[in-house]
Structures are given as C-alpha cells and as structure tokens.
Amino acid sequence: MLKESTKAEREFLGVISQVARKKKAKTMPFGRYLYKMRGLMNIKRYQNLFLHKQRSVAEHTWSVTKIAHYLGRIEKEVFHNEVDMEKLLVKCLYHDDIEMCTGDILSKTKRMSPSMMDAIKEVENNAYHGYVSTLLPGEWKDEFEMILLHGKDGSLEGDILKASDKIDTLFESIDEVKLGNTEDFLRNLNEILESLLEMELPSVQYFFKNDIYVLDIEDEWLEESVLDKLRELRMEENPNMKCPYEIILNKYPVLKDLIDKNYRQIWYNNGNLFVLRDEGETEKIAIRPSIEEMKLFIQEIAEVEGKEFNKENSWLQVKNQHFLLNAICPPALVKSGLDFQITLLDS
Numbered sequence: 026m027l028k029e030s031t032k033a034e035r036e037f038l039g040v041i042s043q044v045a046r047k048k049k050a051k052t053m054p055f056g057r058y059l060y061k062m063r064g065l066m067n068i069k070r071y072q073n074l075f076l077h078k079q080r081s082v083a084e085h086t087w088s089v090t091k092i093a094h095y096l097g098r099i100e101k102e103v104f105h106n107e108v109d110m111e112k113l114l115v116k117c118l119y120h121d122d123i124e125m126c127t128g129d130i131l132s133k134t135k136r137m138s139p140s141m142m143d144a145i146k147e148v149e150n151n152a153y154h155g156y157v158s159t160l161l162p163g164e165w166k167d168e169f170e171m172i173l174l175h176g177k178d179g180s181l182e183g184d185i186l187k188a189s190d191k192i193d194t195l196f197e198s199i200d201e202v203k204l205g206n207t208e209d210f211l212r213n214l215n216e217i218l219e220s221l222l223e224m225e226l227p228s229v230q231y232f233f234k235n236d237i238y239v240l241d242i243e244d245e246w247l248e249e250s251v252l253d254k255l256r257e258l259r260m261e262e263n264p265n266m267k268c269p270y271e272i273i274l275n276k277y278p279v280l281k282d283l284i285d286k287n288y289r290q291i292w293y294n295n296g297n298l299f300v301l302r303d304e305g306e307t308e309k310i311a312i313r314p315s316i317e318e319m320k321l322f323i324q325e326i327a328e329v330e331g332k333e334f335n336k337e338n339s340w341l342q343v344k345n346q347h348f349l350l351n352a353i354c355p356p357a358l359v360k361s362g363l364d365f366q367i368t369l370l371d372s
Contacts, residue, residue, distance in 0.1 A: 054162070055161070055162060055165075057160050058157075058160040058161055061125065061160055062122055062125055063083075064125050065081065065082045065083040065086065065121070065122070065124065065125055066081050066082075066083040066084075067081065068081060068082040068083075068124055068125065068128060068129060069081060069082075069129065070082060070084075070085055070129050070197070071129065071131065071197075072128060072129055073131070074131075074209055075206065076201060076206065077200070077201060077204040077205075077206050078197075078200050078201065078204070080197065082121050082124050082129055085121065085193055085197075086117070086118060086120070086121055088193045088196065089117050089120070089186070089189045089190050089193050090114060090117040090118055090189075092189040092192050092193055093113055093114065093116075093117045093185050093186060093189040094110075094113075094114065096185050096188060096189060096226075096228040096229070096232070097110055097113050097114075097182075097185055097228070099227070099228040099231050099232075100181065100185065100226075100227060100228045103227070103228075103231060104227040104228070104231075106181060106227070107181075108181060108182065108185070109182055112182045113182040113185055113186065115172060116172060116176040116182055116183065116186045117186055117189065119169070119172045119173055119176070120172075120173070120176045120177075120186055120190070122157065122173050123149050123152055123153060123157065123173050123174065125157070126152035126156055126157065127145075127148060127149060127152055130145060132194075133216075146174075149174060150174065153170060153173055153174055157169075157173065158170070177190075184224070184226050185226065185228065187224075188221065188224055188226055188228070188229045191217050191220060191221050192221065192232070194213070194217055195214065195217045195218065195221070196240075197210075198210045198211075198213045198214040198217060199214065199240055199241075199242060202214055202246055203241075211246060214242075214246060214247075215246075215247060215248045215251055218247070218251050218255075219248075219250070219251055219254075221233070222251070222254045222255075222258075230258065233255065233258050234258050237255065293319055297309055297310075298310040323352045
C-alpha cells in the first residue's frame, strides 16, 4: 500500500507541476517586478551633482504622486475638469521606473539637442523591451510600455504628471539653494519656475497664486523676468492690489511728495520722519504720517510681497525694482511702535 500511495502522490504532483508550468507560460506573477523596483530606493537623483540633501528616485516618485493628487483635486473641485485619478496616480507611481536600468538622467542633458533626446528615447526603449518587460505579465506589457515610456502623453493626466514632476524638482532646488548650493540649483530653480509659469494648466496657475508664497523663496534668488511674472499672477488674482511703488505714490501723500522730490532715502524712527538728499544732507520732515498709517503702509507692502508683518518684533526686508525696504515692529513698550528705512532704486 505504501508504494501505491507514493506513486499516486507522484502522479498528483506531476499534474500540479504541469498546470503550474502552463500557467507560468501564460502569465508571470507581478511580484518579481515589484521586488526588483525596490532598487529605485538606491538610485540617486542628480547623480553627477553635489547635493546637501541626497534623495532617491523612489523618494521623488512618492513626492510627485502626492503633488499630482493635489493638482488633480484642484482640477476637479475648483475648475470642474474631468480627471481620471486612478490613471493619474498610476502614471505618477511608475513614471521613473525605467531609471532602474538607466539611472537618473538630468533633464538638461536630455534637452541638449534633438539627437540627444532621440538617443535617450532609444536607450529607454531598449531598456524596457530588453529587461523591464521581461518582469511583467505578458498581457500587461503593452499597457506598461505606455505608462513607463509615454506617461506625459498630452492628456490632462499626463500634463498633471509633467507639472508635478517639475514642482518636486522645484522643491529640491529650493532645499539646495537654502543650504548654499547655488552653483547649479539657483539656475535650476529659475528654469523650472519659468517652465511652470508657461504652463496653461489651471491647477498650476492656482498653485502659483495660492501656494508658491509659503515656500520661502527669496526675491534675490529670482531673475527679474520670473519675479515679474509671479507678481503679475498675484495681481490677476486681485486686480485691486497695487504694486509697492503704486501703493507709495497713490495711498500715502506724504511719502508720495517725498519720492517726487527724489530723496534717496526715507526713514522713520522714534516717531520722526527723515529724508536723505542726493547731496548727502539729512532733513527732518515736520509733517509726517501717524504711527498707525506707517504700520498700515508696511503691512500693505508685506501683503503684496507675500510676506508677514503684523507681530511685535517682526522684521521685514523687501527689495524690488523700485526700492529696498527694511522695517522692524518693536515691542509694545517702545513708544514709536515702528522703525523703517526706504532706499529708492533707479527703476
């Protein structure tokens, strides 16, 4: 009986083995792909550049997906556009998987010339068909080819992916510039902002009007053309909002009169208003705005510049094409309540 039982078991296992082989021939489990793509945690962004904060392709993918979810919701809930959220998030999750084979290739390298773009596309195509596709179930290969190689396909979801990819690169550049790594990333920051500002995607315009100002981007980091476009967007959102120079000229008659006389500096200290003439002479102005008016003046400039100046001991510095302003709001015990200095610049 023992021999007959062993034979039966072997026959049964043989049948199971044949079924398994047939099933494997028809479709391959996705687990192997998932396991291999964990390697993206070790593929570094900007491999040929110095970084203070080193991040992996996997971390970038995580951030891009979260940004895209936000932009997608803005498109749907604010602008009432139809967004396939599943399609969008799948595009984001897999958009850089091909870098498991190629590594991270800098965008500026890809854009060096049309021939370079074609060469990189060929490399990515060969990487997909030569390796990545072998990890996929047969019936998924065509779908994943579109996702991995053509995610930014001009659809709304593809455009949101494109914008989200740029926004995360903007975040990375801000981090590096804040830490003093300006040689490459100051240029990157301006190029990315310029590119994003040219996008007509409503959610991107919404991002610039509502979110860009919480990122602590300093004006001095920005090229004048980029800075002007950012201000234009804020003024489109609120047409009644004046630029700082217009506020001074139109809303504060005393300051308007002083500026019209071409004084080079104006400062307010201990309740007194002073000016500096071109010839270097200092003059105390008898007629001066109240402390309350001066605080309102500073607060309005701060609002236009996307900055805060409404607490004791808060300090504000603003520089644009018209003036350099430094202001401090002392503690309540200081009677003057405000100190500020304006240096007029040649426009």
